[in-house]
Amino acid sequence: MTQHDPQQDIWKQQVGEAAAKLVEDNMIVGLGTGSTANQFILALGRRVQQGLRIAGAVSSSQASHDLATSMGIPVADLDTYPELDIYIDGADEIDPQLQLIKGAGGALLREKIVASSARRFVVIADTSKLVQRLGLLFPVPVEVVPFAITPVRKRLEALGAVVTTRQRAGQTFITENQNLILDCAFPDGIADPVTLNAHLHAIVGVVETGLFLQMAKQAVIGGADGVHIIQPA
Numbered sequence: 001m002t003q004h005d006p007q008q009d010i011w012k013q014q015v016g017e018a019a020a021k022l023v024e025d026n027m028i029v030g031l032g033t034g035s036t037a038n039q040f041i042l043a044l045g046r047r048v049q050q051g052l053r054i055a056g057a058v059s060s061s062q063a064s065h066d067l068a069t070s071m072g073i074p075v076a077d078l079d080t081y082p083e084l085d086i087y088i089d090g091a092d093e094i095d096p097q098l099q100l101i102k103g104a105g106g107a108l109l110r111e112k113i114v115a116s117s118a119r120r121f122v123v124i125a126d127t128s129k130l131v132q133r134l135g136l137l138f139p140v141p142v143e144v145v146p147f148a149i150t151p152v153r154k155r156l157e158a159l160g161a162v163v164t165t166r167q168r169a170g171q172t173f174i175t176e177n178q179n180l181i182l183d184c185a186f187p188d189g190i191a192d193p194v195t196l197n198a199h200l201h202a203i204v205g206v207v208e209t210g211l212f213l214q215m216a217k218q219a220v221i222g223g224a225d226g227v228h229i230i231q232p233a
């Protein structure tokens with residue numbers, strides 16, 4: 001894990017504000033989860049209060065739903081809005097092809113569902129999230145059906161992962177979908193994320209992975225030299 005730099009909070013706020021400007025009148029907007037996505041939701045809420053009229057929003061977690069609602073953003077669900085114009089969310093790692101590791105906050109399944117329902121997925125982050133190779137800073141979270149946890153763990157270990165069951169506040173973490181998360185560390189990083197993701201998905205009992213590949217169309221990155229838009233290399 002990278003060390004927390006107070007400057008990061010300012011960069012997150014700046015990318016949140018830049019991302020909120022990507023939202024246009026009458027758009028249907030997907031809301032990510034996490035501290036960077038929160039900055040986007042706050043900035044979007046301020047724009048809504050100033051008169052931006054979005055058609056609706058879909059949230060990837062209860063926390064984002066609650067924050068958005070408190071800001072006056074009209075949040076509905078995927079049954080109401082199965083297709084979104086834009087999805088904006090943070091990430092734990094971003095490589096030059098805009099392949100991502102996500103899910104440190106535990107919302108990866110809903111995040112991937114909402115991201116895949118959007119015509120455009122924009123990832124927002126500060127420069128600490130940029131990496132040359134995925135997997136060196138963060139484990140890959142894998143959401144697993146509780147009944148299958150032990151056989152899935154063995155199969156993940158057979159793929160070379162160092163596996164830890166996600167805990168929060170001293171308890172086994174349970175996702176909003178009533179599943180568990182196995183965090184899979186790969187000490188040398190991930191040489192081929194596409195192949196690894198295919199192997200993970202081939203394990204029965206795996207619901208989803210935190211590898212978001214060929215999904216993000218654009219990154220809005222904040223750092224010491226301001227906010228920059230990055231396209232996949």
Ligand SMILES: O=C(CO)[C@H](O)[C@H](O)COP(=O)(O)O
Pocket residue numbers: 032033034035036037089090091092101102103104105106107108111
């Ligand atoms: O995937 C996520 C939650 O499941 C978050 O987007 C990711 O962990 C980044 O969070 P933050 O912006 O707080 O660093």
